[in-house]
Amino acid sequence: MSKALPKRSENYSEWYNEIVKRADLAENSAVRGCMVIKPYGYAIWEKMQSALDDMFKATGHVNAYFPLFVPKSFLEKEEEHAEGFAKECAVVTHYRLKANPDGKGLVVDPNAKLEEELIIRPTSETVIWNTYKSWIQSWRDLPLLINQWCNIVRWEMRTRLFLRTTEFLWQEGHTAHVTEQEAVEETERMLGVYATFAEDWIALPVIRGLKSPNERFAGAVETYCIEALMQDGKALQAGTSHFLGQNFSKSFEVQFVNKENKLEHPWATSWGVSTRLMGALIMAHSDDNGLVLPPKLAPVQVVIVPIYKTPEDLAKISEKAMPIFEQLKAAGVSVKYDDDDKQRSGWKFAEYELKGVPIRLAMGMRDLENGTVEVARRDTLTKETVSLDDVIDHIHKLLEEMQAAIYARALKFREDNTFSVDTWDQFKDQIEKGGFILAHWDGTAETEEKIKNETKATIRCIPLDAVEEDGKCVYSGAPSSKRVVFARAY
């Protein structure tokens, strides 16, 4: 058996890296900062995609696909956007290689230089708004509610599997509307979809809020976000939804004829979540034994392990186990029967724990005699003996119970690690210990910047449900009307 994982309490960062690696979720590729998402990790991502895609479609969106390449001139059109992304662009300059005239191998063919450089999309507002120009003529063409699943490249200097990689997978919604209000409603609706997904599927409680102007998406009028707390007390931004105003419709000269027969620029939103959610999932729930997966996102929800010494015993156990397997499968539960004789059952138990399989059933000869099965749940690591007659019902209930329990545990953790702080000394003290800090802020970028420089804490968001109360900025003492959320963040 391989050696134990590092403990969260001793080295959280190393614990994370090792879980990603040993649970076969992802690994670094030969290309700097790019990851290989391994089959087990990808199966979780597919479940996320499928649930999100259903939610997008249920809210009236359709999928489409836009080009990977952004002409440099497109990026230049929206000034803030250009400034925000220019420093991390992968640039295609040539379209051909040729045999090396001076020796072995291939070299870039200097005769195949592009007239205009192409950027690998760091996000697709520019390409999409350039396309919308011909799609939007009249108010009848609106709203346009489109989503795209694709890969994205941002040349990050410090990368971390799932959390920050040069290439990542995501979805990006891009919508166009007749009125400002409709676009704001869409921005909020999609934030709601993300929050619901985070809570109901990832079992991850999130705070819904607005970014401070400093932290807005480059080109947005307003950025909404969902923020989650990881077990080491650091925050993770799990999704963003942007109200783009008319910035892109103006930059790309998109206009429509309104009902009064006048030309107007449409109002825009964009919103996205990425494979970063995989990082959130891992860091929020897992323990020192490995991954803990909420049942709704587990590629294998139930594993059945027969415990036997002879082929005859295995045959007897299988006779009882297979009907359970078949019934669960028929009921839509993702179940695996592991009778592989190349590994001992102890090794299997550890492996399924490491991989976060929610429920493990073990059946040995004594269970057979007693008409029972041992049921182990991954989140609490508890076991119980259940009668074969009851086991199907039991599993259905348990899967629901575990989904709720994992959420409840994460919520309790967040509540236990959220602190209202009123003085600068308290703030500096608490930020070292981690957690969400609720504190008053004077609303200026200067204060925000100073707090960041002194403590590495950023404003995660201004919560949508913040209570109005008179207070003084924790840093400057200037008056403030509500608390915002500070934390160190991924």
Added chain:
Amino acid sequence: MSKALPKRSENYSEWYNEIVKRADLAENSAVRGCMVIKPYGYAIWEKMQSALDDMFKATGHVNAYFPLFVPKSFLEKEEEHAEGFAKECAVVTHYRLKANPDGKGLVVDPNAKLEEELIIRPTSETVIWNTYKSWIQSWRDLPLLINQWCNIVRWEMRTRLFLRTTEFLWQEGHTAHVTEQEAVEETERMLGVYATFAEDWIALPVIRGLKSPNERFAGAVETYCIEALMQDGKALQAGTSHFLGQNFSKSFEVQFVNKENKLEHPWATSWGVSTRLMGALIMAHSDDNGLVLPPKLAPVQVVIVPIYKTPEDLAKISEKAMPIFEQLKAAGVSVKYDDDDKQRSGWKFAEYELKGVPIRLAMGMRDLENGTVEVARRDTLTKETVSLDDVIDHIHKLLEEMQAAIYARALKFREDNTFSVDTWDQFKDQIEKGGFILAHWDGTAETEEKIKNETKATIRCIPLDAVEEDGKCVYSGAPSSKRVVFARAY
């Protein structure tokens, strides 16, 4: 109403372009050779993906994701492969833009030049086999059966929507096996999956065969393919499955310990289909009125159009129509009720015909009195009046019947346009008229090349079920033991 489509008989090429455009399937983007796949086109692609993905999983494959970037040195490792793809590579040379010091806009930052150029993947054998090196140690790690859905870039000079684009979407399977035989079996199994998908879903009859050495994938030992015939008599390669031998495992130094404790190189396959299948779908079945979709791939299978003059009439029709809508929906049929009052029903009929919606139900006041509904099928453009009591059953049967009928029509077309040819004069004559030509070939690359130069016909494949018979090469007169398939091709 917009003007009629060009006729297939007059300008097939223009007919194709116009269908792609007017049925809202795809359009050219601002980036040369790259397409935007529009929502309606993407919805068809999603159905293809979903069906194929199920078939891949049913044959034991899992999905994963590998990086977009291929280091230049990787491409160089397998010589034939490098030669095959070098001329059409998009090359990333820099990772940052900066403000233009001489004026407005952005320029490539010369200080951000990559040490080694990165190629946008034209296919992923090299990246994947470099990764497999650490995944494959023992015979226990095999077979490795992995698939990836992703985007691909090949810098094509002459592009055509769906058929040949600089960026396209595809899936690529990459498997590794202990024995040569197992890898060959896998290659053939996946060819079978593609053929089944083409026939059962796209309703497209295909010939399964082997490529001649000339037409093999760069780096393959053997390339299997499925070939289909389009309505203009040209062939279209609809999918390929490659037996790669040990070429990549040797180039990337991948070895495993076999059961006898000796080191061996694994045997490999790769196989792919792409958004090109969209082109095949369109060109195989559509007619001068627009798209014809086999029901299994239609985003909307049934549309219900109420025909009314007053809101009161609409209310009465809706009362009868909605139960049909609900029953179909509950039965898993994709159905739309179009009571949009901004368009006349004549416009709607033409629009649904253009978009290939398989079944159109029309309900007017007279139908209401008679307890009937008018059922129009897209493939034959025939109409019949059906009693409301029978319509659900009728639709279920009709959807199945249409799927079979569209296939049967395409098969008959292929049979009518497949010709056994024994003389060179006949060959030259027939190739001008189009169709598949079955002719003897002497097996040499020279002859193949000469035939191509003189007639633009290529060997589409050597059919797997070719009958052994003594014959003489249609060009050289040299002896041959079976006929191969020639055609002009997309």
